[in-house]
Amino acid sequence: MTEKKQSLVIVGNGMATGRLLDELIKRDVSRFNITVIGDERQGSYNRIMLSPVLAGETDVPAIIGKPSAWYRDRGIRFVSGVQVKAIEREQKCVVTTEGNRLRYDHLVLAVGSRPAKIPAENQALEKIYSFRTLRDVDRLLNVARFHDRDARPTDTDALVIGGGLLGLEAAYGLALKGLRVTLVHRSGWLLNRQLDKTAAGYLQKVVEAKNIQFILSDEVVRFTGSHELKAAEFKSGRTLSCKLCVIATGITPNKELGLQAGLKGSRGVAVDAYMATSDNSISAIGECVEFKGATFGLVEPIWHQCTTLAERLCYNLKLPFENSAVPTKLKVSGVNLFSAGDFLTSDEHRELLYCDDNAGIYRKILLRDDRIVGAVLFGDTRDGQDYFAMLQSKRDVSDIAPFLLMGRAFYGTEPDQTAAA
Known part of the structure; x- marks a missing residue:
């Protein structure tokens, strides 16, 4: 006898949901009927690329990774332009603003965040x-x-x-x-x-x-x-x-839907290392979640959350999410920037510094006890990942410290990936 498929409902259709769907499809989703509910009409798109759209460097179709046909072709029900206003946990249903109820066996909250407010008067004015x-x-x-x-x-x-x-x-x-x-x-x-x-x-x-x-x-x-x-x-x-x-002053996690349903949380919807909420039938990922007091706005940790959840949903495997350090790689106005770890020099740091005003290059490496604890690069970021690898591994760099600012061509060794004893 064929086992009845479980109903997997995902609320939210941003980048986290797009990545989760990719991770689920890589594995075995045959046991699920998947429904995605999104309040925007179009499919999942890359919010990181909104700036190039505004600047005219690309167009809208180029940043929509999953148009409506993508869901249909994979047997995923896509409910677009609809908001979920409540979760009825006892009945295992979500209630939309239109009054419809959708039943779930497992629910994933991926409702993201909203722009942070500023303490200024008259923000309701047009423009x-x-x-x-x-x-x-x-x-x-x-x-x-x-x-x-x-x-x-x-x-x-x-x-x-x-x-x-x-x-x-x-x-x-x-x-x-x-x-x-x-x-x-x-x-x-x-x-x-x-x-x-x-x-x-x-x-x-x-x-x-x-x-x-x-x-x-x-x-x-x-x-x-x-x-x-x-x-x-x-x-x-x-x-x-x-x-x-x-x-454009930051984001506020959309925690209200989960917390009003009685899920635990403070800054966001609280999850454990396997992206499970305080309700065994509900998981959460992305910018709406809180893990060990931290919330998330960068894509890299959110991608790891999606992998952790996909492993648990598809295989019942527990691959714990770890909120490890992530380097910040920025590209503003065609200028490359890299920042990892400490970026403000204090008395406890040994500072290695290189500036070239004419070329617009700035490099700063911060050491503590002969180990890299921070790096700030402007204009030339080619060695950023090397510095970050050494930061993570806590490698003793005393032997190559005089050459670090000049890059790998001068210090000439592969970064040690193992932590110091």
């Missing part, structure tokens, strides 16, 4: 946008298409809030559309969670050449206008006229 979805990009492109190119040269067309990677990418994309952009960041330098002040200074010089101005160590406290944005008022007392604003 204030997030930068998170294809819909956001479409709105920005429409505004950019019709902006007034005859305005005074000193006017600001677009204000971007957030000096992290997302804010820089949004600013760069808008500048390529011909808008005069001002980026505001409350820290004293850009990418302050990945770069030291010197490396950030190199980056700022490059980005300023793209018709982007900066307001640092300040923040917006109020937007003004009747219905539509006209200006932004700052904590410092200054006022800046602007025609649109993009808020």
Whole structure:
């Protein structure tokens, strides 16, 4: 007698779900009938590529990895443009905003995150946008298409809030559309969670050449206008006229659906090392989860979460997820950046430093007890993975320390992959 297939329902259709489906298909999904519920109409797409779409360097079809036909061809039911408003755990059902109930044997929450809020007044004014979805990009492109190119040269067309990677990418994309952009960041330098002040200074010089101005160590406290944005008022007392604003200051995990259903969690939906929640019939992955107090915004650890969950669902194998260190590799405005481990020099570090202002190259390696504990590279990142391998293995580099900044061609050995005894 043929065993009845289990109903596997996945809520959310972002990058985590796209990767999980790939991992499930690699294995044996014959025991499941899979349903994917997503609140956006299109299939899973690469959010990392939203900036090139905004900049006109690629188009929407190129970043949609799984169009509707992909699901159909693999026997996966795709329910698009629908939100899940509640989980009925006792009945093992999810309830959509349309009032429909879908039963599950196992439920996966992959509901991602939303843009973080800023403490500024009047954020409901028109022409204030997030930068998170294809819909956001479409709105920005429409505004950019019709902006007034005859305005005074000193006017600001677009204000971007957030000096992290997302804010820089949004600013760069808008500048390529011909808008005069001002980026505001409350820290004293850009990418302050990945770069030291010197490396950030190199980056700022490059980005300023793209018709982007900066307001640092300040923040917006109020937007003004009747219905539509006209200006932004700052904590410092200054006022800046602007025609649109993009808020790109980070993400907040979408934990509410899980927590309202009684699942454990604080910053996100809590999971164990096998991506299981406090309900044995519910798992969670991606930006909505909390693991040992940590939440996730980078793709690499989320890919590992997908592998762990696929192993458990398909084979009942326990391959524990580990939240190991991940290097940050960034490419902003065509500039290569690499950061891993410690990036701010303190008294406990031995600092190795190389700067070439003419070539725009900056390299800093931080050592503690003759072991690499951090690296910041700007302009030339070719040896970043080598440094990271030595950082992970805790290799004693005292014998090659004088040559480290010059790269593998000079220190001439393969990084030791084994931890020091």
